[in-house]
Amino acid sequence: MAAPLALPAQAGGMLNKVPAVTLFFWIIKVMATTVGETGADFLIFNVKLGLTTTSWLMGGVLLIALAAQISARLYIPWLYWVAVVLISIVGTLITDNLTDNFGVALETSTLVFSVALAAIFAAWYASERTLSIHTIVTRKRELFYWAAILITFALGTAAGDLVGERWALGYLVSGLIFAAGIAAVAIAYYVFKISEVWAFWLAYILTRPLGASFGDLLSQTRDHGGLGLGTTGTSIAFLLVIIVLVSYLSITKRDVDTSAT
Numbered sequence: 001m002a003a004p005l006a007l008p009a010q011a012g013g014m015l016n017k018v019p020a021v022t023l024f025f026w027i028i029k030v031m032a033t034t035v036g037e038t039g040a041d042f043l044i045f046n047v048k049l050g051l052t053t054t055s056w057l058m059g060g061v062l063l064i065a066l067a068a069q070i071s072a073r074l075y076i077p078w079l080y081w082v083a084v085v086l087i088s089i090v091g092t093l094i095t096d097n098l099t100d101n102f103g104v105a106l107e108t109s110t111l112v113f114s115v116a117l118a119a120i121f122a123a124w125y126a127s128e129r130t131l132s133i134h135t136i137v138t139r140k141r142e143l144f145y146w147a148a149i150l151i152t153f154a155l156g157t158a159a160g161d162l163v164g165e166r167w168a169l170g171y172l173v174s175g176l177i178f179a180a181g182i183a184a185v186a187i188a189y190y191v192f193k194i195s196e197v198w199a200f201w202l203a204y205i206l207t208r209p210l211g212a213s214f215g216d217l218l219s220q221t222r223d224h225g226g227l228g229l230g231t232t233g234t235s236i237a238f239l240l241v242i243i244v245l246v247s248y249l250s251i252t253k254r255d256v257d258t259s260a261t
Contacts, residue, residue, distance in 0.1 A: 017075050017136045018145065019255035021200060026207065028081060028245050031238045033211025036088025036153060038219045038238070040096065042231040043089075051100060055093045062086040070142055075257070077250045081242065084149070091153025092212070095161070106162040113155035120148050121201075131197050134257060148201075156208020164213055170225050175213035181206045 019025055043054045062083070069076075069083045095113075098104040124144040125131055136142050164174035182203055189199035219234040220226025249255045 016134060016257045017069075017072070017080075017142050018133050018257065019075060019077065019080060019249070020257040021133070022255055024245055024249060024255055026203075028242055029084070029204070030207050030211040031242050031245075032081065032085045032088045033153070033156065033208045034215035034218075034238050035085055035235055035242070036092045036208075037157070037212040037215040038231040038235045039085075040089050040092040041219065042235050046232060051093070051096060055090075055097055058086065058089050058093060062090045066146060070139065070146075077246050077255065081246050083146070085239075085242065087146070087150050088153050088208075091150055091208075092157045094154045095157040098158075099161070106158050106166050109158040110155065110162055113151055113158055117148060117151045117155060117205075120144065120151060124148070131201065133200065149204075152201075152205045153208050156205060157212060160209030160212040163209070164216065171213045171217035171220065172225075175210055175217060178206050178210040178213060182210065 040054065040058075043049050043058070044051050047054075049057065065079070065083045065086050069079050072079060095106075095109055098109050099106060121131060124141075128141055128144070133145065136145050160174060160178070163169055163177060164171050169177070185199055185202045185206065188194045189196070215234060215238075216226060218227050218229045219231045220228070222228045
């Protein structure tokens, strides 16, 4: 891949709109993916909103959050991560609707989302000559970024359900498979020096089914292969961790990406 074209931090009047990729980033991201899985189930089954109502409700809330995020001129930790958590929930709901309401096989949705993500990356690179998250300093790049993020969550949900449920490998084995995939990406990056951009996006995609698998492992009943902790307790516990970490980052500014400055 050609070297990314970095724009000045003030291009278009915006600073880089996404956080630096640190250990905090990955911890919060995995927690958000877990909340996406358990939170969707909580609203559907515990609150009894049903899949369709939950989808419309959370889709509307997501649009509001994204509008606020995109209108901001700089990275605001709580706003960014609220958008990610909501995208995680909506990504889960998109796949669940295709499976439960429209009867689309998980193999098909996994393939379709993979193609859709490839198309977004192709259009993004053709337009901007980079897929780097260090240069999200224009409105167009941010729109490409959030479109890609949404599809990664829908894809991760489909892939996770395919491996864990359709192939009947179970949540623990499924989670370990995706964890091994992330470890392979890390080795490829640190040892074999593959592109930082592709290493990031591969890891980002794989953390979605990783978090979802362990979320289901914790929340689902023992009869369904889980530990029976429930969606309420699991969702609250992970949300509290996210809130604590995001509050810490908001105070310390340790996740502000200055690489494009």
